[in-house]
Amino acid sequence: MHKSIRIGYALWATILLNAATLMAQTPAPFKPTHDEIIARYKHAAKMDSLTKNAVFGDQVVPHWNDDEQSFWYAHMLPDGTSEYLLVDVKTGRKRPLANGEEIAAAAQQEQSRQLSSRARGGIVDFRGERISPDKQWEAYIEEGNLFAKQRSNGEVIQFTSDGTKETPYGAMAWSPDSKYLAGYFIHPVQDSLVHYVLSAVPETTRGQLVSRPYKQPGDPFTTYELFLFPLDKRAAINVDAETIDFPNAAPQLRWRDGDARYFTYEKFDRGHQRFRVIEVDAQTGATRNVVDEQTKTFIYHDRQYTHYPTGSNLLIRSSEKDGWRHLYLVDLVSGTEKPITTGEWVVRDVVDVDAEKKQIWFTAGGVIAGEDPYHIHYYRIGFDGKDLTALTPDQGNHSVVFSPGKSYYIDTYSTVNKLPVTKLYRGRDGKEIAVLEEAMLSDSYLQSGVTPPEVFVAKGRDGVTDIWGIVSKPSNYDPARKYPVLENIYAGPHDSFVPKSFVPYSEMQSLAELGFIVVMIDGMGTTNRSKAFHDVCWQNIADAGFPDRMLWIKALAEQCPFVDTTRVGLYGTSAGGQNTVSALMFQPQFYKAGVAACGCYDNRVDKQWWNEQWMGYPVGPHYEAQSSATVANARKLSGNLLLIVGEADTNVPPESSYRVADALIKAGKTFDFLSVPGMGHSDGGPFGRMKKRDFFVKHLLGVDPPDWNAGELPYNPDTGRERWSFQ
Template structure:
């Protein structure tokens, strides 16, 4: 626990005495570009290659570069010629870049015909670059039929009907019309396997899976779900001209999803067995079919509609009977947003992640139906399975919350045997660890850091002994430029018992004798925790740029914080379950208690003037703060919010709000509760948001107008979910957010930007 010790000098009103000059705002908006070149040897986590080497990205003078390290030689070098790769990318994309500012954060090392290549992404364009010739080419998009949020096939697009050849090479299976057809490769003769397919119940060629012995195949019969489309108007297309319409398949909560039922087909006889769906009667989603190596069965994963049951189902190839290998049930939700099983030896054993005892732990199942072996236990959580080493019968995993007195979100790494025994700890530093085990299990790279400590990268042997330090981040120049580390603060939540952790960012010229308005950066989605734990500048961990944004805002005279309240992930199941059918809660009782505890310790922390901002689910929470807690939150900026969970995508919302759609959706709705608005509100939306339907924002606007409420609205033409169209050196949307908080929390009038023609080059 880190307790803040802040000065308690006399109250002052310095925050209301100085008009924020345009130069101050420009300095805040340009903070990332000013600071990005000031660190040295700050390394990103490692990625292993198939040849036993690994690469990583690190900051150097002038930008960053990729390094390639060979553990056997104990030395490293540049991963490739950065200047030539920049030229290759420019030739393929027209996007000109510099050698030390390549437009991607990482790449995948692959070989094509024995030649090393890098698979990477520039914007939305996937590229494959030859690391000998440095010629880059765009990778073809997947020919598979797209699915709306994974659950409704887009029938406007043809399925990939490439014939699926049997392992012995004698047969090909494909679809004709809505049915599956077999063709003998030797003579081209064909026969239909199915004959009853139609538009309302077809056989999916993309689902075809051959048995290892080529005597059988399995595929899905599909009853298609609702094909609900979102239509967006692109008012200001690039290059000018009249508006254009954009459409997107967009299933929402309550919509019918594709219903899949596996069918087993015998090649010789043509006999079909439609598998009884008693074990999977109400599917939300089913995984691709996969055959066991011995051909005795095929398997698939079943997620039940409502997300309260997940099953690993196996189907006998002898008679088509199904049985459940593992069933995971919950009275609230099973979190299917994270991997929950890993199969060994062709499915003879299954490593399974479960929260059945109230904490997320590892279990080992086999196909015999015997009770599972519990591999880990205790009041802490397994975060991720990093590697399953079948040969050594070991599992490498990250976990958090096992160290009393330490931040419960710091990831530590362990290895445990599948045959029992206590986990072996592989990391020890009081920090957040990002570990990459080598493919052969002989090494691992540990990159660890904290928000107040730059990354250290170490290469270690599998037994935990140190081979060598690879990198040590140097932030001397960053400190000299005025950087100060964010501060961790912990206080009790709504129950007076549970620790709630947060982060505090103060102005670089912080004066403890002054009183500062408070602004909370909120994201409260149940799919993760969000307060950064690793060293944050420049995207080292997700959220890094957001914390830079917090610093930029703080430098205008605020204290800016971020908090993980109840309902977020990576703590106990009970902590997580607060979000169930309750997204409107957003952990606010914990957040307000946290604010009050900090204000009681720190007189500079003025909770009579609290603002809040957030995007996406954070936008929903921002609006919820003003609607449901107006006595505490005075002003909010909500970006691209999913304000009504009935209007948002099916995948995220049914996971947490459940199915069928009930009155819990209405209780959380920013539309139904818009009449409650008391504070100041700025809504920002990108008109081409493909993640959250922009109509979600406009329906809030409609409800506010009907309720006679005053608010501000910024609609960004062409803006996506990330919004923010740049106008020269200043990001317009973020400048508007800065102005909004200066006006409503500090009582100061922002600069008259329209009169300052030189401030905004076009």
């Protein structure tokens, strides 16, 4: 027995010794005193000033001469002045423009090439000319009905009689052979109003009510019935097609090249789960689906690219049907469709199409193995999917400007922490001609001690997919201390949001200077990756990629002992505000404090186009289940919350925030609330940003922020950002 006791004591002593050693090696939590945090506010303001206008030579805006053999650009110098450089594109040699007259002449030549266009909106009577292509007929709408008058003898055909000013026929178009008119019977819908009150308008004593149309999920759309009007039949033919009830515009009609008997139009079904290109036989009114793509989740409407090359019966379109966004070539006559691009990477955008050369210029991400898949690179490819040419070989995020005839192009590239470089290339083969600029940092920035963000990658919830993000830490951080984490969140499914080009300084770094590790992450449910990556958001907005984000932050802490995962907060605006409140309601075991501004907390209250895209149609119980504005979900709130709303928000109705406040009050929850008079859709402006800093200092660092009313630090709300005196 005594032996066992001695062994027990020895074991316990070893455990205590190991624990003491571990404690000595584990960083202690960073907990500043009040005086220390005042000094950090001053230090952050100083860094804000020292890092202004930090980068020089980071861009080249070319002004091309007509022959494309030269261009000039303005080069900003560190002293704030500019020099004007003329570049010979064959050699890449630069020389200063000689004098003011030479500069003015170059500018005048460029301005002579500028063209302007005017957008047309609303319901239009005609798309194109009222006069028929053969000049024999003039069509017109009168009292909502369609007429055509023969120009030679004045004979009039009245095609319709059931139109009115309120429900007119319109968006008419002639067939190329002048045998048909085609257009729509339109049933307009007036959107319901949303309201807000401006509470502090100068020279008034009452709140000013502002009302405006605003379409919310489930609201009706203007509808369009497609009709044909053959001149020889002198009657209307109702096309055998579904009424178009989405989106809020009449589809454009495109007649077949060389055969005016047929035309096509595009149709997106409401709910975003079906996209079609439909062909109409003008002789019979019969239809067939040339393209018919359907999905169980969603087709991203705003990223649906279609292009009809001039002089052909071809369609170039984008699709994610194979799991990645790629380009396809459709023969509109036969209906056959072939891939142009393939692979486990994403076409980001189409830059240009040359119908004569049958070439496409486009941007893509993820083509180069091992590189950040969000970096944008430029490529050229043939309609047949052959001769894929990489135009931007250097690693980084690229922005290219082509000469008007694409004989040359200028490529500026960087990463989030590598300075921009600008190069000149030859268009036909992508040959590098010259390095035009290599960006530099100002002396004050270099002396400040601040560094750009660091890139960090960790596996997502599936253990396979890479999740990318950036990290900003205090310029004077102590590796022997553990700092709380702030996540700058925006998980809107319409894009990805972590910066990829050079970031010398940002609000993230300014917050970090107060004593935080500030991160930004693109989790699953955002776009610019695979379809499966994006599909996580489908009817699941409240997910916001949190399983990926939490794993990412934990992985960061494993590599960086100064990261404290027991003190994690987050902040965001708009969708980021929604994400912030969702985190405190649905992930309270991880996120302890949040500042949410102008959030779309209830997807039934926010704008139709954004919410139906991800949450689907019709509006069902799943909308309410994920809303932060329900008492049931409000009861789940844990941690500390500051809600900020601008009373004049025209993006997300202010009542979205007030409904969350109402639900929290009814659930017996405490929270902070800031309504900014006259403020629009924002993070609350300078005052809101000050309150955000103070909130996190109090709730994550555990120290009282500056007493602004007592003048511990001077604050001027008119400067647009916090500023203090350092004498």
